[in-house]
Amino acid sequence: xxxxxxxxxxxxxxxxxxxxxxxxxxxxxxxxxxxxxxxxxxxxxxxxxxxxxxxxxxxxxxxxxxxxxxxxxxxxxxxxxxxxxxxxxxxxxxxxxxxxxxxxxxxxxxxxxxxxxxxxxxxxxxxxxxxxxxxxxxxxxxxxxxxxxxxxxxxxxxxxxxxxxxxxxxxxxxxxxxxxxxxxxxxxxxxxxxxxxxxxxxxxxxxxxxxxxxxxxxxxxxxxxxxxxxxxxxxxxxxxxxxxxxxxxxxxxxxxxxxxxxxxxxxxxxxxxxxxxxxxxxxxxxxxxxxxxxxxxxxxxxxxxxxxxxxxxxxxxxxxxxxxxxxxxxxxxxxxxxxxxxxxx
Numbered sequence: 001x002x003x004x005x006x007x008x009x010x011x012x013x014x015x016x017x018x019x020x021x022x023x024x025x026x027x028x029x030x031x032x033x034x035x036x037x038x039x040x041x042x043x044x045x046x047x048x049x050x051x052x053x054x055x056x057x058x059x060x061x062x063x064x065x066x067x068x069x070x071x072x073x074x075x076x077x078x079x080x081x082x083x084x085x086x087x088x089x090x091x092x093x094x095x096x097x098x099x100x101x102x103x104x105x106x107x108x109x110x111x112x113x114x115x116x117x118x119x120x121x122x123x124x125x126x127x128x129x130x131x132x133x134x135x136x137x138x139x140x141x142x143x144x145x146x147x148x149x150x151x152x153x154x155x156x157x158x159x160x161x162x163x164x165x166x167x168x169x170x171x172x173x174x175x176x177x178x179x180x181x182x183x184x185x186x187x188x189x190x191x192x193x194x195x196x197x198x199x200x201x202x203x204x205x206x207x208x209x210x211x212x213x214x215x216x217x218x219x220x221x222x223x224x225x226x227x228x229x230x231x232x233x234x235x236x237x238x239x240x241x242x243x244x245x246x247x248x249x250x251x252x253x254x255x256x257x258x259x260x261x262x263x264x265x266x267x268x269x270x271x272x273x274x275x276x277x278x279x280x281x282x283x284x285x286x287x288x289x290x291x292x293x294x295x296x297x298x299x300x301x302x303x304x305x306x307x308x309x310x311x312x313x314x315x316x317x318x319x320x321x322x323x324x325x326x327x328x329x330x331x332x333x334x335x336x337x338x339x340x341x342x343x344x345x
Contacts, residue, residue, distance in 0.1 A: 112177045114178075116169075
């Protein structure tokens with residue numbers, strides 16, 4: 001409230017202005033009259049015009065709905081837009097171009113494996129061949145690309161956890177990776193001279209992971225072109241993986257079962273001789289025979305077993321398919337120590 005005479009601020013319920021001393025009721029009465037007149041006018045017009053009443057009511061409802069917090073007015077709330085998550089990783093598919101005819105040129109353990117394709121093979125055909133290598137390696141189909149032996153030796157075990165396949169147009173340069181250091185020192189660089197002349201490569205086992213791979217080609221124009229790598233998150237089809245699982249199961253039954261039977265027979269024989277030693281085929285590596293006993297805590301017994309007993313059974317162990325043994329002292333808490341059998345094959 002303000003004084004209508006001097007404009008001073010009036011306290012609540014003041015009858016006279018504290019500044020000029022004049023009556024302040026002049027303000028209250030006109031305001032009351034205005035309110036009464038306005039209310040009477042609205043009531044009069046609503047009574048005389050029902051359509052106006054409906055319009056005013058709708059306007060009031062609309063204003064209230066706009067003032068309500070979001071979600072409280074369920075009848076007038078607009079539906080929220082549906083946001084669909086989009087996978088930012090592109091779908092990777094092998095090229096549709098058929099791979100060329102190829103043959104394994106040369107193979108050597110712990111060396112890149114050379115393949116030869118026709119001289120007129122196109123860049124797109126080599127890309128398809130690299131994809132074929134990827135599919136076969138990732139599904140364990142090594143024999144389908146001519147690889148029938150272990151590719152590398154890692155942590156003392158032969159296997160195919162890593163390797164590199166090189167592709168050459170023609171066999172002129174295909175032998176370059178097999179030139180010895182002694183030959184290179186004498187200046188024998190091969191028929192293609194210094195450098196690398198492969199037209200494509202595929203490698204797997206990057207960073208020690210068999211599922212991490214990489215591939216590229218050297219185009220006919222001499223450019224190095226990346227084809228794919230493990231960052232594309234490509235995986236073989238479920239059908240192919242099922243075949244791999246079945247192959248692993250078949251290989252397990254073929255290798256582990258007969259060797260475990262051999263180990264059980266050896267355990268029984270040792271126990272009959274009064275030697276408390278348990279023999280078993282290693283669950284993670286069926287080509288390894290584990291000997292477990294508390295007797296191995298004794299250093300003299302351990303040495304005697306390795307130097308005198310083991311040589312007498314070495315031939316039988318090799319014939320049974322074992323390539324190493326492991327001496328375990330205290331059960332699962334002891335990792336044990338492995339020894340190669342030095343089998344001739």
